Amino acid sequence: MSEAALSSSPTGASRSPLRTAAPQSGFAPWKDPSKTPMVRFENVVKRFGDFVAVKDCTLDIYEREFFALLGPSGCGKTTLLRMLAGFEKPTSGRILVAGQDITELAPYDRPVNMMFQSYALFPHMTVEQNIGFGLKQDGMPKDQIAQRVEETMAMLELSKFGKRKPHQLSGGQQQRVALARAIAKKPRIVLLDEPLGALDKRLRQTAQFELMGIQERTGTTFIIVTHDQEEAMTVSSRIAVMDHGEFVQIATPGDIYEAPNSRYTANFIGDVNLFEGKVVNVAGGFAEIDWGPGLARFKAVAPEGCAGQQQVWLALRPEKIHIDLDKPTDASNALPGKVVDVGYLGSISHYHVELANGQRVKALRTNSSRTVDRPISWEDKVWLQWPAETGIVLAK
């Protein structure tokens, strides 16, 4: 209730941007095996000639989720969305909405509405007519259409623009009209294809919070396609990271960031340092990793199934590495190096540290005090250290 009241602010500015992974605490329907998913992709394959756009994808998306399909262009995320909308037919597999097979349904018979990347607003219709278009197709009486259009426009602060044509609106306003048109029919699922791609960065951030507000107020399932990892992290309850037509990882933003399952995900979301090595010893839940002759072995939490002599990568987020001038006394992992680059950003500083073997490591430090006796600078000999729990051992 309080969530809805807060999100009524159009910009969402009153809401804390520091949101936890799930929209409501404890919102995790994907953990509940008794729930019927709102959308289910079942072994969906899509080929265009020889090109395989989507390879055997199986995915469940639940009611009220804000689900993100994230990946570089050409990874199959848009194809997946278009198959759900009905614009493409799967080569094989099934798509179910609320337990009902919709694979063979025409786009105009599906309970989903889409917000297009290009907005695809009807240029010959006013804002009101655009928003009311879907309602008109359903044969809703005129007065009810007018009322619903009114409500939707009020929700998106468009009431002033009802009589205008799309070309008389700014990019941000057009984006809101496109969203209004997609939610006006109160569909069970709203699909968003790179909805904020055409906006500039500042407007995009405002629009992200607006999207989240609308999604929570309407209680609709939103599925967003984006290549912007920050956007996916901000808005979604869960993210599916895609590459070459396959899901690499499906998890909450927090899990994707803190527990990536592969180098691909670790690299795609946020900054990461990767060290290649070999497991030499597993003991007491910790793995010892040899990553080069003459270099101190890493100690990290051993993942399940981790065995000796296995080739692995250690992933380390820059902000989890502690940088210091003095050699630490009791760290599980400590590496000497030389600062080659410093980036001062005010609140934080970036350091690029070159190790003895030539590899460069990125480290981050928050500038928590105004004056420091001796700031770390270029050419400084420094020590990097981190606890065994922060490094992530990746097998692929």
Add this chain to the structure above:
Amino acid sequence: MRRWLLISVPYLWLLVFFLIPFFIVFKISLSDIATAIPPYTPVFDFSMGIGEFISKLDFENYRFIFNDSLYVNSYFSALKIAGISTVLTLLVAYPIAYGMARAPKEWQPTLVMLVILPFWTSFLIRVYAWIGILKKEGLLNLFLMNLGVISEPLTIMNTPLAVYIGIIYSYLPFMILPLYASLEKINPALLEAAADLGSPPWKSFWQVTFPLSLPGVLAGCFLVFIPATGEFVIPDLLGGSDTLMIGKTLWGEFFGNRDWPVASAVAVVLLLVLVIPIVMFQSNQEKEREAAR
């Protein structure tokens, strides 16, 4: 200075090749017929003053053509034939233009070429060719009789039907090209959006495609209707003596009767008949654009 020169070129062109000739024709239309070269009075005579010269001009020829049913009927018949053939041309051209706009991108330049291709042959020759097709012992009748569809040859030549066929055939490219241009511009995502919002394809056509192609429809209709109204060659060659069209009447007046003043009056009225609705239409469009702003 250079800018003014550049801007004045089209106006100069219009002045020399439209306005001045128009005033000459208009002046002739106010004169009387005479057995002379050129066959009308008065040519400006320096012996009389401007006042006297003007006093000799009158609207007698206009009165004459409005009182003679031949001319009035010719106008109405021409407008009717042009109007009906414009609608028929639109009906034939729309599916063609639609198919072109929906064809694979790499085919489209070829398709446009094919539409323009007939222009490489003389218009007159192409209309003549239709005589060979439409006449009693022509290709069409031979074809239909050999197929057994008909036992008696159809009479198409020298009927209004032949004129309609001729006009539709001749002016089809003028309709297809603007239609294609406006259809091709329509973002395919708009049709997806319409389908997504619950509109089946045939409804999407009337709600999205057709309204967005209206500028092309109007441009095409003007490009066909205006020259078709004044058309002379097609009714003369295919329509026979019974088909009344103002272009034919005008030709007869100039070259048969050698009554230049009346012929000029006919031409001036024809111009007004066509120009006035166009100007009204354009000012209306301008107003709509203003209102949209």
